[in-house]
Amino acid sequence: MAFKPDHELHKRRFGRNLGLGLVLIGFVALVYGITVVKVSAIYHPAAEAAE
Amino acid sequence: MSDASFDTSCDTREAEFGDYFALLKPRVMSLVVFTALVGLAVAPVGVHPLIAFASILFIAVGGGASGALNMWWDADIDRLMKRTQSRPIPSGKVSEGEALALGVILSFFSCLMLALAANIMAGALLAFTIFFYVVIYTMWLKRWTPQNIVIGGAAGAFPPMIGWAVATGGVSIESVLMFALTFAWTPPHFWALALFTKGDYANAGVPMLTVTHGRKATRAHILGYSLVLAFVAIALGMTSIGGPTYMVVAVVLNAMFIKGAWDVFRRNDDASEADKHKAERGLFKLSLAYLFLHYGALLIEAGLKPYGLGGWG
Incomplete structure (x- = not known):
């Protein structure tokens, strides 16, 4: 069975979803990184202040 | 399963990801990022690079959220002005409800995340900035007073203060003077532009000074604010974040700026039309370099300090 080619609207919606997905992945990575820095600072207080 | 639910009438106005990004006013955001970064970098307290990056990002998102709320509230006038007719709401790509939702959600999100990543003072300052820009400026004073540019400038001047608060957790004379620099710079910058563009405000x-009080009064206002600006710029150089490099830049640029403002002040519209607004255009161009170079000089001072060269010793 042949699939119909994607409509232009589908491509646009895919682009929107992809953009949002990447933003969310980036946000998760950022929160993870912040958590590591904050937790590290508890055990190594000097680590939080970068010289 | 059929695809009967698919609407074959292609709505070419349906938003792309970039249209939602455009709601955040990326050009304004770039100034916010730059000045907040300087405020953070010149502070006497070190910040972990990832915390600094995240903080600047959340400040930018907060600035963008206030831009989206501004576009939501001003959608009616944006439809009337050529300059703003292609914005996402007037062009029909994004609905007013979507802009409102995006603005509100990102406002709360950015303030909360900044408070968590940096400190509560920084988050509170960002919240106040958004409140000031959206409620005090956009909703209340923009359409009511020709001093709207001055009020709006105050909102745009907060980012270096927030950057400073990210590092220090507080407010000081240095951060207040950085605020005052952008605050006093905004009116002459925009009014110089207003003198040579035929805006449809x-x-x-929307009451603009050039229309409500006339162009002669606008020229006088430009000169007045330029003198205030020079005072603030020099005073900033005398604080702990100033230094010889900054002071040289400030003295030269402020002398040029006052000379440019004086040239704009002492001529009339006939003279201005005759040479196609040469002095007004020149002052506007100078104002663009002015802010960038002042903050750049502060960065240089901070960069030289580890080598014992920056600052007043």
Whole structure:
């Protein structure tokens, strides 16, 4: 069975979803990184202040 | 399963990801990022690079959220002005409800995340900035007083203060003077532009000084604010974040700026039309370099300090 080619609207919606997905992945990575820095600072207080 | 639910009438106005990004006013955001970064970098307290990056990002998102709320509230006048007709709401790509939702969600999100990543003072300052820009400026004073540019400038001047608060957790004379620098710079910058562009604010019912008080009064205002600006810029150089490099830049640029403002002040519209607004255009161009170079000089001072060269010793 042949699939119909994607409509232009589908491509646009895919682009929107992809953009949002990447933003969310980036946000998760950022929160993870912040958590590591904050937790590290508890055990190594000097680590939080970068010289 | 059929695809009967698929609407074959292609709506070419349906938003792309970039249209939602455009709601955040990326050009304004770039100034916010730059000045907040300087405020953070010149502070006497070190910040972990990832915390600094995240903080600047959340400040930028907060600035963008206030831009989205501004576009939501001003959608009616944006439809009337040529300059703003292609924005996401007037062009029909994003609905007013979507802009409102995006603005509100990102406002709360950015303030909360900044408070968590940096400190509560920084988050509170960002919240106040968004409140000031959206409620005090956009909703209340923009359409009511020709001093709207001055009020709006205050909102745009907060980012270096927030950057400073990210590092220090507080407010000081240095951060207040960085605020004052952008605050006093905004009116002459925009009014110089207003003198050589035929804006259609009047059609949209937004009182601009050039229309309500006339162009002669606008020229006088430009000169007045330029003198205040020079005082603030020099005073900033005398604080702990100033230094010889900054002071040289400030003295030269402020002398040029006052000379430019004086040239704009002492001529009339006939002379201005005759040479196609040469002095006004020159002052506007200078104002663009002015802010960038002042903050750049502060960065240089901070960069030289580890080598014992920056600052007043």
